[in-house]
Amino acid sequence: MPRRQLIFLIGIVAITVAASVMTVVWRNEPLLGLDLQGGVSVRLAAVGPADEEMLDRAVEIIRDRVDGLGVAEPEISRTENGVMVSLPGVDDQARALSLVGTTAELRFRPVCRLYSGGTSRPASGVVPAIPASCEAVATGEVVPAVGPAGVTLPEDDHPGDFVVLSLAGEVGRQRYLLGPSLLTGEAVSEADALFIDYQWQVGLELHEGAVGIDGFNAIAALCFSGSPACPRADGSANGRLAIVLDGQVVTAPSIRAPEFSRDAILISGGFEKVEADDVSLALRYGALPVELEPENIRLVSATIGEDSLRAGIVSGLIGLMLVAVFIVGYYRILGLVALSSLAVSGALLWSMIAHLGTQSGLALTLAGITGMVVAIGVSVDSNVVYFEHLKEDVRDGRTARSSVDRAFPIAYSTIVKADMASLIGAGLLWYLTVGAVRGFALYLGLATILDLVATYFFMGPMVRLLSTTRWFAEHPERFGLPSSGAVSATAGHLGRVGA
């Protein structure tokens, strides 16, 4: 019988150790939130007039963009003439800017060819009706406006014109000559980074109708066949379609099929995970109601003073120690089991937070830490529910050993019931909310699942293994259980009642 328990125990301890070692080896560290470690603050000013409503809408979209990354818990607020965005722990200011995004519209433009020419302005020539043939540019019939930096300036970036834009991240180096915009971000309903065929890709879902899949397929047909509007250029087998955001080409995939179904469009391009995430974010939350221009980017310190943080950590540790003393004092050796169980779930939780913090920008804020402190209380409770059940059974006259086997399924069923309510709450809050509440939901959910895991695979088996020892049968009081003396005392008490 204890064999299965032993396997559980060894398994969970091995997993815990492996997770902890990996966290150390990979140098995963939790990403501390704005309130705890500060970050980058980007101040954006509206170009042109903007009323409060437009700015509020912009705040919402930017929050979606940044939040879409995970739960980075940005701080976004409206200022008098713009928006201020603070991101935790982002030390790469360029990335912060590209995340926040500044422009008005996402556009799909066909790629005519890579561009290597120089400055030419102003734009000249009349663009023929859409779809405009790239030959118009090749023959010099139409000349795109190219500013001093080698790309079309934002003020000349009209949707109906040929433009020269560079690839995001390779400003000024990789430049494309692009045709007029054929479709806007309105067509996109959903976009996600997916790991398919051993590489990161972006899955795209469009709306129905002309501003949606039909419009997209019309373009796809042009590009696939390499028609003049979307020619095969630079040695590519098919025409390419550029996705343009903030006046920069996010990506320019070649179109490999003449027709796509609405919800099965994949963009591949040797993306890193971060890139795939950023592209899908750009696709999802394309349009801002006002054009915003970065005014300044600055490093900001934590909002919670270092004094508060230190006080929080010191008091947390002392609190944890007191809990340990209480538990061990009350439940003796079972208390030690409870503490080890807590250590197991704690180590696993830490590994996950560190992993998510490093990989997905999950930020650990004061709210998250609170969630965890309370989760510790709930984890301890799983042990308490079981131990109290044990005591009760022993008092009812059962041997300690048989109580151990009997009480666990009952106690575990109670724990599952109660934890399920927490999980439902965590799931709904995660799914339906934004911002800080979402972060809290994630921590609550993770901690609850780990509580169930640690209780089932560690605490239960551990107590059962201990219960097979002679020591356990002979000295139940060392396990915080009523000794045989207590049982007879209860019996005496019952006798009185019966009389």
Next chain:
Amino acid sequence: MSILGGLYRGESAVDFPGLWRRAVIISTVAVLIGLTSFGVRGLNLGLDFEGGTSFEVRSPGTSVAEAREVLEQLDIGDARIQIVDGDVLLIRSDVQDTARAAEIRDVLAAELGPIEAFEQVGPTWGDEVTDKAVRALLVFFVVVALYIAVRLEWKMAVGAMVAVAHDIVLSVGVYSVLQFEITPATVIAFLTIMGYSLYDTIVVYDKVREIVGRLGATDRYTYTELMNLSLNRVAMRSINTSVTSAIPVVSMLIIGSLIMGAATLKEFAVALLVGIFVGSYSSLFLASAIVARLKEREERWRLVFEKVRSRGVVEGGPTRVIGRQEAAVSDTRAAPRSSSTGGPARRRPTIATPGAGGVPPRPRKKKR
């Protein structure tokens, strides 16, 4: 202490149903105070919800603590202070009145250094966030109520929802009465309290279900008596859990805010502390009282009640005097159950002892 001792040794001593009436009165009063204060004084919403004014002061070398001292003289000690690019203080306070903001600006300029920027800022926790959170909460209440109704029973769902609502009103009420500032962290604390309260209530209910499933079929005890037994059996767990959950929070309150002077932690800790104790209290006194009241109205339990009362003296007369008898009687289950598989308690009446009556409960012999 003797009551605690009794609970510790399992000699159940507390007459919970006897306390229900008082608990309901106290809770009603507390809830009314909370609601009234909420209606009259409202909540002290902070910078994150209402927006305020931000000041940027170029003041190289000034520490956050020094800046805070200056702000405290201005009565805005709770403002958020950040250091930007090393030498600019970014101070955000919830002051919305422009005249007052200008006043503060002048003092800051005199005390700390040249003001670089000064403007109104909007909330970071916009209406959109609140709307979504409220909608999520409503959905959450409905789903969890359904869950409890399916897993336990709908009457318990009613009790749990009332208890959770009670806990939330009281915690929010504390903030309203004392006019603590509400921050996003506070909202998280409220959610935490809600989750905790619900968790605690379900644990209590599951014990009730177990005991009723085991002893209910004997028809010898009224639902209230069974409830009392369950509460006595689960009380020690509730107390222990509250204590272990409260210890870190108390430590945060005492060490963090009183000794090390971190004011932000204080209000937060108070809210959590209130929530933890109210959460346990409501499970033991409110959620149980509601379910008992609802169940006693059921045909079956009314019949049992009549039967028990007609036997009057044997069962100790008026329903409320129960504790020790219950604890004793529960032991009879050990005999019939020892032969069964020992799975979780069942509702099937066939398993429990039929109401043979008369036989005094006897502890099961120790098995080796």
